[in-house]
Amino acid sequence: xxxxxxxxxxxxxxxxxxxxxxxxxxxxxxxxxxxxxxxxxxxxxxxxxxxxxxxxxxxxxxxxxxxxxxxxxxxxxxxxxxxxxxxxxxxxxxxxxxxxxxxxxxxxxxxxxxxxxxxxxxxxxxxxxxxxxxxxxxxxxxxxxxxxxxxxxxxxxxxxxxxxxxxxxxxxxxxxxxxxxxxxxxxxxxxxxxxxxxxxxxxxxxxxxxxxxxxxxxxxxxxxxxxxxxxxxxxxxxxxxxxxxxxxxxxxxxxxxxxxxxxxxxxxxxxxxxxxxxxxxxxxxxxxxxxxxxxxxxxxxxxxxxxxxxxxxxxxxxxxxxxxxxxxxxxxxxxxxxxxxxxxxxxxxxxxxxxxxxxxxxxxxxxxxxxxxxxxxxxxxxxxxxxxxxxxxxxxxxxxxxxxxxxxxxxxxxxxxxxxxxxxxxxxxxxxxxx
Numbered sequence: 001x002x003x004x005x006x007x008x009x010x011x012x013x014x015x016x017x018x019x020x021x022x023x024x025x026x027x028x029x030x031x032x033x034x035x036x037x038x039x040x041x042x043x044x045x046x047x048x049x050x051x052x053x054x055x056x057x058x059x060x061x062x063x064x065x066x067x068x069x070x071x072x073x074x075x076x077x078x079x080x081x082x083x084x085x086x087x088x089x090x091x092x093x094x095x096x097x098x099x100x101x102x103x104x105x106x107x108x109x110x111x112x113x114x115x116x117x118x119x120x121x122x123x124x125x126x127x128x129x130x131x132x133x134x135x136x137x138x139x140x141x142x143x144x145x146x147x148x149x150x151x152x153x154x155x156x157x158x159x160x161x162x163x164x165x166x167x168x169x170x171x172x173x174x175x176x177x178x179x180x181x182x183x184x185x186x187x188x189x190x191x192x193x194x195x196x197x198x199x200x201x202x203x204x205x206x207x208x209x210x211x212x213x214x215x216x217x218x219x220x221x222x223x224x225x226x227x228x229x230x231x232x233x234x235x236x237x238x239x240x241x242x243x244x245x246x247x248x249x250x251x252x253x254x255x256x257x258x259x260x261x262x263x264x265x266x267x268x269x270x271x272x273x274x275x276x277x278x279x280x281x282x283x284x285x286x287x288x289x290x291x292x293x294x295x296x297x298x299x300x301x302x303x304x305x306x307x308x309x310x311x312x313x314x315x316x317x318x319x320x321x322x323x324x325x326x327x328x329x330x331x332x333x334x335x336x337x338x339x340x341x342x343x344x345x346x347x348x349x350x351x352x353x354x355x356x357x358x359x360x361x362x363x364x365x366x367x368x369x370x371x372x373x374x375x376x377x378x379x380x381x382x383x384x385x386x387x388x389x390x391x392x393x394x395x396x397x398x399x400x401x402x403x404x405x406x407x408x409x410x411x412x413x414x415x416x417x418x419x420x421x422x423x424x425x426x427x428x429x430x431x432x433x434x435x
Contacts, residue, residue, distance in 0.1 A: 003045050003079070007086040008102055011076075014089040016136075018073065031128075033071055034135045037089060038145075040068045040075050048079045054097070061103050063087065078103070114209055117168040117394045118147045119161040121184050126198030127165040134167075137205035146394045148345075156182040158344050160402050163187025165199065167208075171397030174208040175200060233298055234427050235286045240268040244277040245286055245297070246428055252300045253332050256315035288380040296380050299324030299331065299424050306388060310337040320380065321387035322368045326417055327424030329355045343388050344395040351389070356421070361413060368416040369396040371408030 007015065015037060023030030044051065044066050051064035054076065065074040068089075076088040076099055088099035116134060120127035131145055150156050150164070159166075162180040164187055166173055175189060188196040189204075200208075235245040247267035251259040259267070264274020282289040288296040295302055301318040307325040310316045312335040319325035322340065329336040338351040352360045371386030386406040390396035396410050411419070 003048075003084050005041055005045075005084045005086065008088075010099070010102060011086045011088050018089065018091075019136075031132050031135075033068075033073075034132075036068050036071055037073070037075065038135075040066050041084065041086070044075070044077055044079075044084055048084070051077075054100075057100055057103055063103060065090075115168070115170050115394050115397050116145045116209065117171075117398065118145060119150055119159055119164065119166040119168065120147060121164040122149055122151065124164045124186075126186070130165045130167060130199035133199050133202050133205055134209070137202045137209060146392065148394070150184065153182075153184060155345075156184055158346070159398060167200070167205075168394070168398055168401075169208050171394070171399070171401035173401075175204075233286065233423055234429070235281060235284070239280065240272050240277050241281055241286070243267045243269065244274055245281055248278075248287065248294075248297045249300070249331070249427060252297060252302075252317060253311060253314055253328075256317050258294060258297075258302070285378040288378055296320050296384075298379065299327045305385075306340050306343070308339045310339075312336065320384040322389045323370070323387055323416060323420050323423065324384070325389075326351070326353070326368075326420035329353045330421040330425035331427050338389075340389045342391040342395050344399050345391055347391040347395075349389045349391055353417075357417060363391045365392040366390065366413070367393050367396050368411040368413075369400060369408050370411055371400070371403065371406035373406050 015034070019030040019034050021030075022033045044064075049064075051066040054063045054065055057063055061078060063076060063078045065076050067074055072092045074088075074090050074092060075086055076090055078085045078087060087102045090099060118127055118130055118134075127147065131147065134145055148159065150159060150161050155161075160173065160182055161184075162173065162176055162182055163185045166187060167175065186198075188198060189200045191197045191201060199205075235241040237243075244264060244267045247259050247263060251257060251263070259274075261274060264278065265272070266274075268274045268277045278287060278289065278294065281287045286298070287294060288298075293302070299319050301307075301320045301324075303318065305318045305320060307319040307322060308316060309319050309325050309328045311328065311332065314332075314334070317328070319328060319338075325336075325338045325340065333355045335355065336353050338349075338353070340349045340351075341347065342349060347363070349366050350360075350362045351366070367390050369386075369388055369390055370383075371388075372383045373381075373386070375382065383406075386403070386408065388399075390399065390410075393410055400408055
């Protein structure tokens with residue numbers, strides 16, 4: 001989901017009461033009703049302006065009502081600052097507009113940010129039990145539940161799934177025991193009655209999904225290595241450094257290869273060695289050099305990475321990280337097609353972009369996680385391999401929970417594009433004319 005969801009207390013009570021009433025009529029109807037309301041909320045997230053407006057409210061608030069399929073209910077909601085505020089889960093035969101006095105408290109409670117993920121092997125009977133208990137534990141407090149089907153041992157290790165079903169809250173398994181190992185086995189949870197159950201109790205779930213304040217991300221400091229501590233990626237004009245940097249970038253953009261020594265010497269200027277200037281650039285982390293030669297000229301990588309960038313009218317190249325991949329188009333003023341993969345799920349991610357904007361992200365929920373190790377050093381060592389695209393915020397959160405050595409923050413697509421443009425968009429600008 002793109003937005004957080006928050007039910008007002010009265011709406012949450014209506015949701016729970018209706019689900020219990022349907023359960024009394026038939027054992028499966030309560031879960032079916034909750035699933036239908038969740039589907040309605042997902043539809044609101046995708047098309048927030050599709051439902052009809054409710055007229056005549058105080059202050060002309062843009063409250064809308066979305067129908068719940070198969071049930072005589074409507075969800076009355078208002079979108080505020082990317083949060084879907086549900087005011088009522090209203091039966092269509094009740095007194096109309098009985099809930100309109102709730103609009104006065106629309107700005108009261110803070111949005112919640114918990115990501116709820118359920119990991120399950122195919123056809124696990126306890127996965128549906130866990131989902132049902134989560135809905136009962138947090139009506140109005142949990143966003144949409146993402147159920148991930150894990151097919152094999154490799155996926156179980158990638159996700160850190162210690163048996164099926166496993167619950168993740170913001171990427172963390174709150175019920176993981178010491179020494180638990182990833183597996184496809186059946187997972188049981190001890191109950192207060194001493195018996196083993198296929199899912200934690202409603203009370204236990206309510207405790208682990210309780211609202212908590214969002215923590216500041218500190219994205220600026222995380223990106224310090226990428227932007228050289230605020231100094232930027234454009235080399236100074238001194239001693240031929242910018243000319244050699246730009247010669248390298250242009251050669252990689254046109255052919256995918258480094259310029260030869262003769263071209264480097266020419267760019268360096270009279271009396272200078274191009275290789276010596278490259279070494280000076282590496283000392284200031286404009287390029288990266290190791291025993292195998294030039295490893296990177298940011299945003300390009302001379303070696304295979306997770307991020308492949310096809311340049312319009314040019315070669316297909318590798319980028320050092322997700323931010324670098326997004327920066328190739330703005331730097332060159334050309335369209336690009338980026339192919340990457342989710343480090344957790346392995347899902348392919350494709351981003352097509354004009355020079356100024358990424359126009360299509362597949363999957364649509366793709367995010368960028370910016371990680372950074374604590375040690376000092378060049379970006380290639382400190383952060384490049386931990387700045388990646390993820391197919392969803394759920395996989396990003398799980399990766400972060402499994403890699404505490406590289407703490408990070410999730411960037412939305414607009415923020416990631418803006419950072420990439422600011423970092424790389426000006427690298428091929430012409431040197432200022434002398435004097």
